[in-house]
Amino acid sequence: MxxxxxxxxxxxxxxxxxxxxxxxxxxxxxxxxxxxxxxxxxxxxxxxxxxxxxxxxRSTTYNRSSLDVGVAVAVGSRDLRSDYATTNFERQFFQQDSETARDRLVDETLTDIESQRTSLEQRNQIAIQRYASDAIPATEFLRQRALIDAESRQLADRLERVRTAAGTAPGYSLSPDQRFRLENNRGVLKTYRGPISQRISAETAGGTEPNAVYVEAxxxxxxxxxxxxxxxxxxxxxxxxxxxxxxxxxxxxxxxxxxxxxxxxxxxxxxxxxxxxxxxxxxxxxxxxxxxxxxxxxxxxxxxxxxxxxxxxxxxxxxxTVDRSEVATGVNQSVRVRVQQSFESGPLLVTATDNSTGSTADATVRINGKRIGTTGGDGALWTVEPRGEYTVTATTQDGDRVRIPVSGSA
Structure with missing residues (x-):
């Protein structure tokens, strides 16, 4: 050892x-x-x-993901390949009876992971550049984010299983260089996945209710x-x-x-x-x-x-915990709509009430023409405020519409 x-x-x-x-x-x-x-x-x-x-x-918009069989199949296929590669490594690793042979397997596996990580980095850069230049729509950009997130997690799992195998093999331990390589990769992979990208992956697979996402690039x-x-x-x-x-x-x-x-x-x-x-x-x-x-x-x-x-x-x-202030109100004969903002690209609250009764009203909310969601039974919808000036439009189930121009957060 x-x-x-x-x-x-x-x-x-x-x-x-x-x-x-x-x-x-x-x-x-x-x-x-x-x-x-x-x-x-x-x-x-x-x-x-x-x-x-x-x-x-270069680009700002809202997007709502939907079921995407292509993403789900691609993620599932990559999961299978990753699991096969890892299981094959573990089987061969524990069959070896020399430190040199195990070192070779570890080095080969780390090299393969590094190669895939480099490909992931390039795909991430290309997706960002293409979306920022309007070469692809937000839907495709978020699709790429979902795939990159999923593959980053798969590679991180392979790294962890290499570490576990090395730590449980009698008389064997990773060399200092191998440890550094493993940690280098683990650190980089962490920066190619995130909670919203992961949620989008789940939404496209049908595992989570779709939610409006505000996108800037x-x-x-x-x-x-x-x-x-x-x-x-x-x-x-x-x-x-x-x-x-x-x-x-x-x-x-x-x-x-x-x-x-x-x-x-x-x-x-x-x-x-x-x-x-x-x-x-x-x-x-x-x-x-x-x-x-x-x-x-x-x-x-x-x-x-x-x-x-x-x-x-x-x-x-x-x-x-978010501080907010009311910045705009729109009223028509049947409904009153209020807009409360916090900070630029931060939480935004839209509420709707019935003018005659004062009770909450269910209205469909759009921002700059993009459908965001509905105020629902409690008459309130939380979303994200876009940059700059924008327009909130609320339409009740009866078809009454309130249109409210809003100055962006300072």
Whole structure:
């Protein structure tokens, strides 16, 4: 059995004090976001969030996924191939009686996973670029997101089963290089899947009720956000803030995780005032994860060591914790519709009441012509606010319509 490496491959730390780290000076933010500075938007009384710079946005729309047999079949087929590859590896691995033979199998499997991961990265970039340039519609972009999410999870499962096999084989352990390769891949794969992409995959397979998703894209990034089950969720990726070829600035310090923590506190000050996150590094990938459950929900953010910026982030906010204000009201002879907003691309509440009785009214809601949903029995619909000015249209079951122009959140 090989001796374990002196430095652990996975570093996990729940930091209790956020003190500046010697030798690391976090870049200052500027209003225009120039000079490779982080695109973090400040939000009052809750966590800041990663956002596509306004000048970079190329496409915005709402989309509602539907049953897609092609996606379901593709995901199922890839599941079968992945499971076969993993089962075949495990069978051969435990049949070997030498460390050299097992090393060879592990290396071959890691190489195969790395090859598929690279293909996944390329497909992700192509899908973003094609959607941002209007070469494909939002439906196809989200279809690609669903497939990429599913395959990322499949590859992550293969990595975990390689780790498990190596850890249970008598007299065998992974080499330091193999451990780093495994963790590098695990870190990268985490940034190609997210809660909304996973939900879309379930929706296209018919396992979850379809929900309206607000979609934004730039030439190198995307943002997905939705409201369901009493909470607002968003998933944001900015490819320009990930530079795997650059020197890991956090890794150059005496305390890399402390440097990450210092940087993250600068980006998410409200979070650090409420709950210190866990901080984790992934091998030599220069990917650093911070994660926290806070009073308003959950945040997971990934910082790149080369740029020191957040390049991928997922968030959940409980709707009961979101500050909102009424910004517009529309009235006709039978119904009154109110619009309450929170922050740009944040939760939006549309309510409808009957003018004669004051009771709730069921109305179909559209934003900029896109059907979002209905206010239902309680007369309320939560959704996501788009960027800029927009129009909310509510139509009752009797055909009465209220059209409300709204100025976007500042």
């Amino acid at each position: 090989r001796p374990l490496p002196a430095v652990g491959v996975i570093l996990l730390l729940v930091v209790s004090v956020a003190a500046p780290v010697a030798g690391f000076a976090p870049p200052a933010q500027t209003a225009d976001g120039s000079g490779q500075l982080p695109q973090i938007t400040a939000v009052d009384n809750t966590t800041n969030h990663l956002a596509i710079p306004a000048s970079d946005v 730039s030439s190198e990034g995307y943002m997905l956000s939705t409201v369901s089950d009493g909470r607002y969720s968003r998933e944001t990726y900015l490819g320009q803030d990930r530079d795997p070829t650059a020197t890991d600035q956090f890794g150059q310090t005496d305390d890399p995780l402390g440097a990450v923590n210092t940087r993250a506190e600068n980006l998410y000050p409200w979070l650090y005032s409420e709950q210190y996150p866990s901080v984790q590094a992934y091998g030599r990938s220069a990917i650093y994860q911070i994660q926290a459950d806070h009073p308003n929900g959950q945040l997971t953010a990934y910082l790149d060591g080369g740029t020191t910026n957040v390049f991928y982030e997922t968030q959940h906010l409980e709707l009961t």
